[in-house]
Amino acid sequence: xxxxxxDFFQRALLGGLLIGLTAPLIGxxxxxxxxxxxxxxxxxxxxxxxxxxxxxxxxxLVVGLVFAVISSFAIEKLRRAYKGxxxxxxxxxxxxxxxxxxFLFTLGQGYNTDVTSYLFGSIYxxxxxxxxLVGGVTVVVLAxxxxxxxxxxxxxxxxxxxxxxxxxxxxxxxxxxxxxALVISTAIxxxxxxxxxxxxxxxxxxxxxxxxxxxxSIVLSVVIAEIAVIVGLIVAGIWNFAPGATIVLLLILMxxxxxxxxxxxxx
Amino acid sequence: MSAIPTADCHQPMIELxxxxxxxxxxxxxxxLNFSVKERDFVGIVGSNGAGKTTLxxxxxxxxxxxxxxxxxxxxxxxxxxxxxRIGYVPQKNALNMLFPATxxxxxxxxxxxxxxxxxxxxxxxxxxxxxxLQVMRIEDIADKRIGRLSGGQQQRVFLARxxxxxxxxxxxxxxTVGIDAETQDGFFELIRHMHQHHNxxxxxxxxxxxxxxxxxxxxxxxxxxxIKFFVRHSHDDLDCGExxxxxxxxxxxxxx
Ligand SMILES: Nc1ncnc2c1ncn2[C@@H]1O[C@H](COP(=O)(O)OP(=O)(O)OP(=O)(O)O)[C@@H](O)[C@H]1O
Ligand SMILES: [Mg+2]
Ligand SMILES: [Zn+2]
Ligand SMILES: [Zn+2]
Numbered sequence: 001x002x003x004x005x006x007d008f009f010q011r012a013l014l015g016g017l018l019i020g021l022t023a024p025l026i027g028x029x030x031x032x033x034x035x036x037x038x039x040x041x042x043x044x045x046x047x048x049x050x051x052x053x054x055x056x057x058x059x060x061l062v063v064g065l066v067f068a069v070i071s072s073f074a075i076e077k078l079r080r081a082y083k084g085x086x087x088x089x090x091x092x093x094x095x096x097x098x099x100x101x102x103f104l105f106t107l108g109q110g111y112n113t114d115v116t117s118y119l120f121g122s123i124y125x126x127x128x129x130x131x132x133l134v135g136g137v138t139v140v141v142l143a144x145x146x147x148x149x150x151x152x153x154x155x156x157x158x159x160x161x162x163x164x165x166x167x168x169x170x171x172x173x174x175x176x177x178x179x180x181a182l183v184i185s186t187a188i189x190x191x192x193x194x195x196x197x198x199x200x201x202x203x204x205x206x207x208x209x210x211x212x213x214x215x216x217s218i219v220l221s222v223v224i225a226e227i228a229v230i231v232g233l234i235v236a237g238i239w240n241f242a243p244g245a246t247i248v249l250l251l252i253l254m255x256x257x258x259x260x261x262x263x264x265x266x267x
Numbered sequence: 268m269s270a271i272p273t274a275d276c277h278q279p280m281i282e283l284x285x286x287x288x289x290x291x292x293x294x295x296x297x298x299l300n301f302s303v304k305e306r307d308f309v310g311i312v313g314s315n316g317a318g319k320t321t322l323x324x325x326x327x328x329x330x331x332x333x334x335x336x337x338x339x340x341x342x343x344x345x346x347x348x349x350x351x352r353i354g355y356v357p358q359k360n361a362l363n364m365l366f367p368a369t370x371x372x373x374x375x376x377x378x379x380x381x382x383x384x385x386x387x388x389x390x391x392x393x394x395x396x397x398x399x400l401q402v403m404r405i406e407d408i409a410d411k412r413i414g415r416l417s418g419g420q421q422q423r424v425f426l427a428r429x430x431x432x433x434x435x436x437x438x439x440x441x442x443t444v445g446i447d448a449e450t451q452d453g454f455f456e457l458i459r460h461m462h463q464h465h466n467x468x469x470x471x472x473x474x475x476x477x478x479x480x481x482x483x484x485x486x487x488x489x490x491x492x493x494i495k496f497f498v499r500h501s502h503d504d505l506d507c508g509e510x511x512x513x514x515x516x517x518x519x520x521x522x523x
Contacts, residue, residue: 032366150379150388157368157376160357161428164327166350166381208365212412217367 003237011131012123012190012243013233018134019190019199020229022141022183024221027200028207029176032156037090038075038180039197045071045097046185047193050118051104060118061133061189068181071097076177121192121244123233130189137182144179148172153214191244199225202251206258224254277305280340280436280468281326287334288321295321299335299491303498305435308462308469310479310497317493319472320358323440326470327355351380354429358440358472362421364414370424371409374399377428399431402457418445426454437461439471451475455482463501 003009030038049067053060071093078089105115117125145152155162155172163169180200187196203221211217232247281303288296295318303309311319324330325337328344337344340352354377375396378388400406403423408416413424422445429437437458443451455478461467473479483497490496 032363034363147385150376151384153368153372154376154379157366157373160329161355161376162379163329164350164353164355165377165379166348167379167384168381208367211367212369212410214366214368214372 004234008124008126009233009237011126011128013230015123015126015131015134015190016229016233016243016247017226018138019183019187020225021222022138023187023196023199024203024207024225025141025145025218026176026180026183027204028218028221029152029156030180031201031204031208033086033176035079035086035090036197036201037087037094038177039184039200041075041090041094041097042068042072042181042184043188043193043196044094044101046188047115047118048097048101048104049185050188051101051108051115054114055104055108059129060114061130061185064118064188065133065182065185067097068185069178072177072181073174076174079173118188119193120242121188121190121195123190123243126189130186134186134190137186141179141183144175148175152176191247195244195248198248198251199228202248202255203228206255209258209262224251228254278341279304279338280307281470282338283335284338285335286325286332286337288318288325288330289333290321296332296492296494301489301491301496303468303470304500305468306462306466306501308483308499308501309471310483311470311472311494312474312476312479312487312497313492313494319494320440322494323355323438323470323472327353327438348381351378351382351432352435353438354432354434354436355438356422356425356429356440356442359444362414366412366414368413369410370405370413370416371396371400373413373424374405374409374427374431377431380432395431395433399427402430403427419447419450422446434467436468436470439469439473441472441474443473443475451478462499 027039030036046064046068049064050060052067053063056063075089075093078092079086082088151162151167151172154165154167155169155176159169162172184196184200187199191199203225204217206224207217207220211220228247228250232250233243235241235250236243236246279302281301283299283301286296286299287294299322311322313319321330325332326339328347328350331344339347340349375388375392377399378392378395397406400409403426405420405423405427408420413421416424422442426439426442429439443454446454458469458471459482462469471479479497483499486497487495488498
């Protein structure tokens with residue numbers, strides 16, 4: 001039990017709470033625009049950046065973040081070229097990320113264990129610098145979503161209508177993708193690259209069945225994510241489970257309960 | 268009733284000069300010259316694949332023409348910024364049924380334009396929303412999720428969204444598809460009323476030739492390729508004195 005009061009656990013909880021806020025906040029725009037897969041892609045690209053960071057001895061999470069942001073531009077470009085088949089652009093970038101990552105792995109054999117901690121998450125090693133990074137990203141994401149709530153709603157609901165209303169559609173698209181890159185690359189230290197997209201999409205998947213309005217679905221998905229993070233970290237801490245996996249399994253449990261409760265019908 | 272010719276009393280709202288369009292290798296439109304003046308009602312008719320939707324998409328700025336020039340309200344479309352003056356209802360919305368938005372949220376989104384970025388909605392937004400909901404008779408379903416509505420009800424929601432800004436120009440791509448006959452009558456009554464008494468200019472694609480000819484006359488003003496343009500100008504100046512549209516509610520049947 002005393003683990004719950006240790007410094008590293010408190011830092012993990014704080015980091016988890018911040019990610020529990022930003023992940024579904026960005027996730028809802030990705031899911032509704034049928035870009036759910038972007039989470040996985042950006043996570044894989046981030047790992048390539050992390051691997052490079054270890055290789056050249058620069059703060060790996062930041063290198064990963066830069067990689068993710070750059071590839072988010074590429075995804076946006078490809079997405080426009082293959083309008084309507086966004087998953088194609090995502091698949092291309094994803095395999096690119098994996099290829100670069102594994103190439104860099106073989107170059108620097110010695111640090112494999114460190115990289116593994118990014119693949120599966122290592123929330124207990126969250127340092128002060130990591131927290132500042134996550135905190136900064138949270139502020140940016142919150143500000144953008146609050147400031148551009150109207151515009152992001154219309155863009156997500158119907159991109160053409162947003163364009164006819166004179167909204168800067170390209171810029172807003174870019175904004176969402178870049179924010180996704182920021183959130184994902186900071187979240188991988190917490191739940192791991194392999195599980196990060198679960199935190200973006202599963203809370204949203206639940207709220208799509210439960211919410212009566214768009215506003216409510218945003219609130220609900222954040223609440224669901226935060227419950228999973230808090231309960232998951234405490235449970236994992238007490239019984240010594242893998243924290244990232246525990247959080248994701250809780251999310252899946254909540255989704256199953258939602259589906260059973262709604263029997264597949266939306267409200 | 269025959270079409271009344273356009274009076275020369277108004278500035279053109281839309282001008283097309285030698286407009287061409289082609290998708291990669293397929294030519295859809297060639298050298299189209301056409302102008303729409305304030306208080307015109309333009310009916311656009313043509314077979315499937317004639318290029319009607321393509322034309323409307325160019326006019327609302329979704330696709331640049333591959334040749335020629337388009338001017339809106341006297342300005343080149345590339346410089347045009349007053350998008351809230353134009354309401355647009357696209358052909359059959361490819362709606363994601365799981366999208367968790369309410370009717371109210373969707374109709375309100377008509378108010379989100381380039382002018383409202385960085386701003387909260389103005390104080391009269393609520394009144395505009397209520398007006399639009401009432402005109403299309405969707406107050407009762409205002410808090411339902413859009414994906415739970417029938418096709419005709421969804422179409423009303425998109426019409427309400429196009430009207431919420433009280434635009435000067437309404438661009439409608441087959442707006443009555445999926446709407447029952449009785450409601451269609453009411454809908455035509457409503458847009459005729461808006462045309463004649465509320466100074467709104469219309470550009471409407473429809474396969475409902477009978478209703479269009481009934482209002483616009485049997486003689487097309489112009490033909491380009493397979494597309495025919497029927498025009499009626501309303502110079503009646505019978506301003507009915509109402510600023511909002513709620514008084515015309517009886518014109519459109521209820522949702523049930
Ligand atoms: N995105 C596209 N890419 C390539 N060709 C297209 C595209 N959209 C339409 N076309 C072609 O352009 C032509 C005009 O299409 P458009 O949708 O404008 O027709 P329409 O007059 O609106 O037909 P309908 O009555 O069926 O709505 C068609 O021959 C179609 O095949
Ligand atoms: Mg069409
Ligand atoms: Zn006149
Ligand atoms: Zn009137």
